[in-house]
Structure formats: structure tokens, C-alpha cells
Amino acid sequence: MKRYFFVFLLLLGQLHALERESTLKMYGVIFEALGLKAPIHLYVNDKEYRSVFRHSPDIELVDVFEKSDIVLVTTEEALELARRKKGQNPEGKPIVFATDYHFLKSCEKAVGAFYWRKGRSQLLFLKKRLERHHITVPERYDQFVIDEL
Amino acid sequence: MKQPYFNRIIFGIIGLLILFVLYLQYAIIENTEKIKKDEIQKSEKYAQKIVQYLRAKTGGHIESALTNNPKLRDQLNDVLQAFLTENYQYIFVLKKDAKGHYRFLLDGSKEEAVEYQTIFFPQSSVFDRVYETQKTGIAKQQESTQKIWLSLLYPIVEDKQTQALLVVDLSEEYADYLNNLNSPLKVLVSLMQIFLVISMALLVLMAYRYYKFRQSVLNDTLTGAHTKLYLEEFFNRNRLDEYNAILIDIDEFKEINEKYGYDAGDAIIKEFVQAVLAELSLSAKLIRTAGTEFFIVVPKNEIEIGILTQKLFEILKEKKYLTGNDVASLTISMSAMVIPKGASSLQAIQRILDEKLLEVKSRGKNNFIILDLQSIDDLRYRDIDYIKEALEEKRVCCLYQPIVCTQTKQIIKYEALVRLIDKEDDKKLITPHHFLKVIKGTTQYIKMSKLVLEEAFSTLHAFPDIQVSINLDLDDLYSSDMMKLITKHLHKNREVANRLTFEILEYHEIQDYDKVALIFQQLKTYGSKIAIDDFGSGYANYYYLIHLDIDILKIDGNLIAQLHTSPRRTKIVLQSIQKLAKDFGYKLVAEFVCDEMIYEQIKELDIEYAQGYYLGEPKPIEAYEKFIKL
Numbered sequence: 001m002k003r004y005f006f007v008f009l010l011l012l013g014q015l016h017a018l019e020r021e022s023t024l025k026m027y028g029v030i031f032e033a034l035g036l037k038a039p040i041h042l043y044v045n046d047k048e049y050r051s052v053f054r055h056s057p058d059i060e061l062v063d064v065f066e067k068s069d070i071v072l073v074t075t076e077e078a079l080e081l082a083r084r085k086k087g088q089n090p091e092g093k094p095i096v097f098a099t100d101y102h103f104l105k106s107c108e109k110a111v112g113a114f115y116w117r118k119g120r121s122q123l124l125f126l127k128k129r130l131e132r133h134h135i136t137v138p139e140r141y142d143q144f145v146i147d148e149l
Numbered sequence: 150m151k152q153p154y155f156n157r158i159i160f161g162i163i164g165l166l167i168l169f170v171l172y173l174q175y176a177i178i179e180n181t182e183k184i185k186k187d188e189i190q191k192s193e194k195y196a197q198k199i200v201q202y203l204r205a206k207t208g209g210h211i212e213s214a215l216t217n218n219p220k221l222r223d224q225l226n227d228v229l230q231a232f233l234t235e236n237y238q239y240i241f242v243l244k245k246d247a248k249g250h251y252r253f254l255l256d257g258s259k260e261e262a263v264e265y266q267t268i269f270f271p272q273s274s275v276f277d278r279v280y281e282t283q284k285t286g287i288a289k290q291q292e293s294t295q296k297i298w299l300s301l302l303y304p305i306v307e308d309k310q311t312q313a314l315l316v317v318d319l320s321e322e323y324a325d326y327l328n329n330l331n332s333p334l335k336v337l338v339s340l341m342q343i344f345l346v347i348s349m350a351l352l353v354l355m356a357y358r359y360y361k362f363r364q365s366v367l368n369d370t371l372t373g374a375h376t377k378l379y380l381e382e383f384f385n386r387n388r389l390d391e392y393n394a395i396l397i398d399i400d401e402f403k404e405i406n407e408k409y410g411y412d413a414g415d416a417i418i419k420e421f422v423q424a425v426l427a428e429l430s431l432s433a434k435l436i437r438t439a440g441t442e443f444f445i446v447v448p449k450n451e452i453e454i455g456i457l458t459q460k461l462f463e464i465l466k467e468k469k470y471l472t473g474n475d476v477a478s479l480t481i482s483m484s485a486m487v488i489p490k491g492a493s494s495l496q497a498i499q500r501i502l503d504e505k506l507l508e509v510k511s512r513g514k515n516n517f518i519i520l521d522l523q524s525i526d527d528l529r530y531r532d533i534d535y536i537k538e539a540l541e542e543k544r545v546c547c548l549y550q551p552i553v554c555t556q557t558k559q560i561i562k563y564e565a566l567v568r569l570i571d572k573e574d575d576k577k578l579i580t581p582h583h584f585l586k587v588i589k590g591t592t593q594y595i596k597m598s599k600l601v602l603e604e605a606f607s608t609l610h611a612f613p614d615i616q617v618s619i620n621l622d623l624d625d626l627y628s629s630d631m632m633k634l635i636t637k638h639l640h641k642n643r644e645v646a647n648r649l650t651f652e653i654l655e656y657h658e659i660q661d662y663d664k665v666a667l668i669f670q671q672l673k674t675y676g677s678k679i680a681i682d683d684f685g686s687g688y689a690n691y692y693y694l695i696h697l698d699i700d701i702l703k704i705d706g707n708l709i710a711q712l713h714t715s716p717r718r719t720k721i722v723l724q725s726i727q728k729l730a731k732d733f734g735y736k737l738v739a740e741f742v743c744d745e746m747i748y749e750q751i752k753e754l755d756i757e758y759a760q761g762y763y764l765g766e767p768k769p770i771e772a773y774e775k776f777i778k779l
Contacts, residue, residue: 101267117263117269118239118241118258118263118269118297118316118318119238119239119290119296119297119318120269120270120271120272121270121272122269122270123270124268124270144270146248146250146268147248149267149268
């Protein structure tokens with residue numbers, strides 16, 4: 001029985017590892033599109049996300065909002081924080097990126113978002129907000145850049 | 150049932166099963182696809198009805214109708230929600246904005262319904278195609294993280310303009326449900342596939358084992374030459390008369406084994422085989438027929454048999470074999486022949502080559518012989534089927550050679566000599582040396598003996614004044630079947646049996662004289678006489694005179710022939726035999742009296758009877774009728 005439980009845990013671990021891999025890969029692409037280079041200082045207060053990003057060699061998790069290169073808004077708390085904090089430079093770092101359409105819409109600082117809708121992945125960047133941060137995404141991401149929500 | 154047919158049937162059944170399983174698999178896939186197609190068609194009709202409803206409610210221009218009417222939006226969202234079943238994951242309506250981005254107009258989701266005009270990236274080019282072509286389309290779901298099987302895209306067109314797109318997402322559970330409709334059959338097919346895979350694996354294993362077994366049976370493990378079984382199988386597939394044959398035997402190999410040991414002997418045989426193979430083409434076959442005997446068949450069109458035989462003989466004779474610190478050499482005896490056209494009996498070929506090889510061996514070994522055309526022509530007489538047919542057709546006759554009184558030259562007896570009559574030419578008679586060995590020990594031999602006995606007794610009945618002698622091998626008398634046959638005929642013809650003489654030939658030394666004496670006694674019960682043939686040579690020796698009750702001694706013809714070459718010494722021997730016979734009271738017959746000179750000397754030696762071509766050739770009894778009447 002013990003053995004089966006161990007095998008079950010191993011399989012679960014494998015599945016989890018796969019999901020983690022795909023998430024890291026996806027955000028790796030997004031951060032690259034936003035012009036960030038390793039080591040990327042990431043602020044995210046969501047435990048689940050932190051446990052994922054901990055495994056990336058290019059990302060360093062930071063606990064201070066202002067010391068981060070990018071902030072991932074995954075919760076209402078993070079949304080509030082992003083709204084409140086001015087950062088080092090209001091138009092510069094940290095870049096705010098949302099994980100939900102609602103956060104993107106609610107936070108003027110958020111330059112883009114990645115989320116799932118109707119079973120399809122949705123990646124979008126807001127042109128004006130990118131310009132505010134002087135970010136130019138590579139051409140291959142142009143289709144995801146929109147003028148307004 | 151023959152093994153190849155059995156194998157074919159097994160493989161045939163397995164093949165049919167594979168085809169059947171493949172067909173089942175194909176049928177299941179086809180059936181599932183058909184069900185899915187039907188369901189998609191149903192969904193299309195479903196979508197069509199939704200679109201009809203939306204058009205009715207919005208007048209076709211859906212966006213303008215909804216923009217300033219949130220109430221209508223809520224109402225229509227509820228309607229879409231009502232259309233949702235467990236088969237449909239999402240139902241929503243999109244439109245393209247001026248920038249070409251899709252935006253939600255309506256969303257029937259129960260939870261987390263999307264706001265009006267929210268941007269949406271469909272992740273499929275089919276959306277654009279449907280929007281442009283205004284034809285229904287199906288987008289397969291590329292991403293696997295969400296539970297969507299496929300998206301049915303239905304354009305809402307008004308004034309030839311695509312106003313919006315109705316998207317009906319069919320759930321993955323729905324696809325699973327459709328796929329599982331045939332699951333019992335799928336399980337069955339899977340089980341059959343497992344069974345077939347295991348069967349195939351077992352068959353492959355069996356085939357491999359069978360192959361290995363055949364290899365061991367068809368090839369000699371020591372030398373790598375083929376075995377007799379291979380030869381038989383080979384000529385089941387190939388025509389015998391397209392090959393030439395050679396028989397090789399290593400002379401006195403026993404001495405090599407004794408001198409160098411069996412391991413060295415084995416090594417020498419292996420090397421010998423390699424040496425032979427080196428001289429043969431790939432299409433020639435080398436067969437180890439016995440310990441030191443090898444049979445070779447070579448395609449006729451490759452090399453003339455005489456050249457090859459000579460070449461092999463020279464090479465093998467010259468070859469040296471290194472055994473430890475010694476160098477050994479071998480001598481070989483060979484017989485070779487061109488297999489005549491139409492020949493089909495491998496055994497007959499082997500038999501004749503064997504006989505010729507024995508001839509070589511008896512002449513001192515270390516030589517070879519290539520069969521002449523006459524010998525080859527006579528081959529067919531050695532074919533057991535040919536002989537069998539002759540006996541069935543009673544193409545058997547006896548020729549009679551007179552035995553005459555030396556002093557008076559009067560015929561006192563005839564020796565009946567069996568002949569087969571040629572199938573094509575009834576004037577051509579076949580002598581026993583062609584066929585006797587072939588049928589010895591078989592039922593055909595008994596059949597032939599019966600015919601000879603019948604003929605001899607018939608002659609005795611037809612000519613009451615003559616005596617006839619017939620030849621019998623002593624081995625025949627050991628056979629209960631033959632003894633039954635002889636005693637039956639003696640009893641049946643008892644009134645003439647006293648005019649019959651059995652000339653006994655012996656090829657082996659008699660082990661049990663008492664038994665032979667008893668047999669002779671049985672033969673003499675009806676008054677028949679016993680003559681010992683070929684006395685003075687081989688096994689016909691003086692023991693006979695001591696232990697057996699015989700009537701006549703027939704002096705070996707070869708001994709008589711010596712009168713030509715060594716008359717003085719031969720006369721001394723013959724005189725002693727004559728004296729012996731006289732003292733024992735036996736009649737004496739000299740064979741091979743081929744000319745007057747010998748006849749005169751026999752007469753001079755006081756040998757009572759003589760037989761030979763000078764005195765009369767073997768002829769049908771009718772040819773001697775005038776002498777009989779005299």
C-alpha cells in the first residue's frame with residue numbers, strides 16, 4: 001500500500017512539475033517580450049506562484065515591491081498594493097503585469113496580462129501603458145498588443 | 150497432415166485474424182467518426198436555431214441592437230445560458246472590431262460571464278475564415294488545458310455582412326462520451342490484439358526454434374556439410390537429372406583415429422570438408438552421408454564431371470593435415486557419374502555410386518571411377534519402382550543353361566536363371582545383378598521368388614524328363630516367408646519336386662550349421678537335391694562337407710578360369726576337390742566352361758558334370774527341346 005502511495009505521489013509530483021515547467025516557460029516568454037533580462041527581480045505575493053518561480057534560474061523573488069523589476073498581480077491584495085505603491089519611478093520599474101483581465105482593467109499601471117478565457121490562453125499588452133514604460137515588444141508579439149481594453 | 154501445409158494453415162488463420170482485427174479497428178474508428186459527425190451536424194442545427202432566435206430578437210444587426218440595451222443583453226445571455234447543456238461547454242457571440250480584434254457581445258456562461266465588448270483572442274485562424282467566408286466552420290481545440298473538444302462557428306449574416314459569430318464549444322466530456330459508445334467493442338479488439346501479439350510472438354519463437362532445429366538436422370554439426378535429409382529435401386525442390394553426382398570415401402580413416410585420436414580425426418575431417426568446399430561452386434552441394442563418406446551434387450552446366458572428379462582427387466590426395474607435430478595425409482576412393490535424363494530416384498543413384506565405390510575399394514582403393522554410359526543406362530533397372538512394375542506385369546522369365554555329362558556331353562540338368570524383361574524392348578532381358586540387390590529383403594523379392602518357383606515347376610511339369618536347378622541365397626532360407634513359399638510349392642508339386650535342385654549361394658559365414666542342416670533336410674523331404682554353389686571360393690568351404698548333407702558341389706567358376714593362367718596348380722586343386730567329392734559321394738559340376746580347352750581338361754580330371762557357354766548358353770527351355778526329346 002505504502003509503495004502505491006509513493007508511486008501516486010511521484011506521479012502527482014511529475015504532473016505538477018510539468019505544469020510548473022509550462023508556467024515558467026510561458027512567463028519566461030512574457031518577461032523576455034517585456035525586455036527584462038536575467039536576473040529578473042520578481043515581486044509576487046501569491047504562495048502558489050512563488051513556489052513555481054522559485055525553480056527558475058533567471059528569476060529572483062524579492063519581498064520588497066520597490067526592489068523588483070516586475071510585479072505580478074495575482075490577487076486583490078497585490079492589486080491594491082500595485083495601485084498604492086509608486087515604485088522607484090512611476091513610469092519605470094517595477095513593471096506591473098496581471099494574471100487576470102479584471103486586474104488589468106482595474107490597475108492602470110498594468111502593462112499587460114496573461115489569463116485563460118473560454119478554454120483559450122489570452123495574452124495581451126496595452127500599447128499606451130507599454131509606451132509609458134518605454135517598452136517595445138518584439139514584432140512577433142504585435143498581434144497581442146491592443147490600443148485599449 | 151504434412152508439416153508445410155499445417156504451417157501454412159496456421160499462418161493463414163493468424164493472417165485472417167490480423168485482417169479481421171484490423172477491419173474491426175477500422176470499423177470502430179469509422180463508426181465513432183460517423184457518430185461524431187452526426188452529433189456535429191445536430192449541433193449545427195442547434196446553432197442555426199440559436200442564430201435564428203438572435204436574429205429575430207435583434208433584427209439581424211446584433212451589435213447595434215445590444216450596444217445601448219443592457220436589458221436585451223441580459224435577456225439574450227440568459228437565453229444562451231438556457232441552451233447550455235452538459236454537451237456544450239460555452240456558447241457565446243463575438244464580433245470583430247475595427248482593429249480586427251474579437252470582442253464579446255453575448256456570453257451564455259453560468260459562471261464568470263464575460264462583460265460586453267471584452268477583448269478575446271480565439272487562437273484559431275478558423276474564426277477569421279468563417280467571418281470572411283460566412284460559412285460554418287469547425288475549429289479543433291489546440292490547447293489541452295481546458296475541456297473543449299471543438300468549436301462550432303456559425304456566422305450571423307445580415308445584408309451580406311457578417312455581423313457576429315456564434316461560437317458553440319463542444320465539451321471534451323461529450324467527445325469522451327461519443328468515443329466510449331464503442332468501448333465494449335474496443336475492449337474486445339484490444340484483447341484480440343493482445344492475443345494476436347502474444348500468438349505472433351509465440352509463432353516467431355516457434356519459428357526460430359524450428360529454424361534452429363532444422364539447421365541442426367539439415368547440417369552436420371561437425372563439418373558443416375549438409376545431411377542426407379537436406380539432400381532429400383533439395384531434390385524434392387530440384388530436378389535430379391540437372392546434376393552430376395560424386396561419391397567420396399576416405400580410405401582407412403579408422404587408422405587416423407587410432408593413430409592421432411578422435412579429436413584430431415574430427416579436425417582432419419573438418420579440414421577435409423573445407424578443402425572439398427573450396428573446390429565447389431556455391432550451387433554445388435556437399436553431403437556427409439556417413440562418417441567418412443561424402444556425396445556431392447554439382448549442376449551439369451557448371452563443369453564436366455570427369456574434370457571435377459580428377460581435380461578433386463588430385464587435390465585431396467596431395468593435401469596434408471597438420472596434427473600436433475605430425476603431418477597426416479589421406480587417400481580417397483571416388484565414384485562419379487552424370488545423372489541420366491529422366492532419372493528420379495536418388496536412392497538408385499546413390500546405390501550405383503556406392504557399388505562403383507566398392508569396386509574401386511576392392512581394386513586397392515586410392516582411385517576413382519567415372520561411370521560409363523552403359524552403367525548409367527542400366528540405372529533404371531535398379532529403380533525399385535521399375536522392378537515393382539515388371540513384377541506386377543509378370544515381366545519375368547527364366548533362361549535355362551544346360552549342365553552336361555562331361556563324358557557323354559549329354560544334358561542332364563538345366564540351371565534356371567531369372568531375367569526381367571525390358572519394358573520397352575521385350576527382347577532385351579535384364580540380368581539379376583542389376584536388380585537383385587535392390588529388392589533383397591523386400592516383398593518384391595518374395596514375389597519374384599514365387600514367380601521363379603512357379604516357372605521352374607511349370608517347366609518340370611511340361612518336360613517330364615528333365616531336371617532343373619534354381620539358385621537360392623542361404624539368407625532366403627532363414628526367412629520364414631521364403632521357407633513357407635518354398636515348402637508350399639514343393640508340397641503342391643511333390644510329384645516333380647525330386648527333379649529340382651536348390652543351388653545354395655552363401656555370402657556370409659554360416660554361424661549355425663545345425664539350423665542350416667535342418668533347413669536342408671526340409672528341402673530334401675520331397676526328394677529335392679542340394680547343391681553348394683561357388684565351392685572353393687569365399688565362404689563356401691570345407692566346413693560344408695563336414696556338417697551339411699549335400700548332394701552336389703559346383704566348383705567356383707573363377708577357379709575353373711584359372712586353368713587358362715595357372716593350369717598346373719589349378720589342376721592340383723581341382724584334383725583334390727574331385728577326390729574329396731568322390732570320397733564324400735557328391736556329384737561335381739565345373740562352371741564357367743567357356744572353351745574346348747577347359748572342357749577337355751575337366752573331362753581329363755574326371756569331373757562328372759560341366760556347365761558353361763561352350764556347352765550351352767542360357768536360353769529359353771524351348772531352345773533345348775530337341776535335346777530333351779533325344
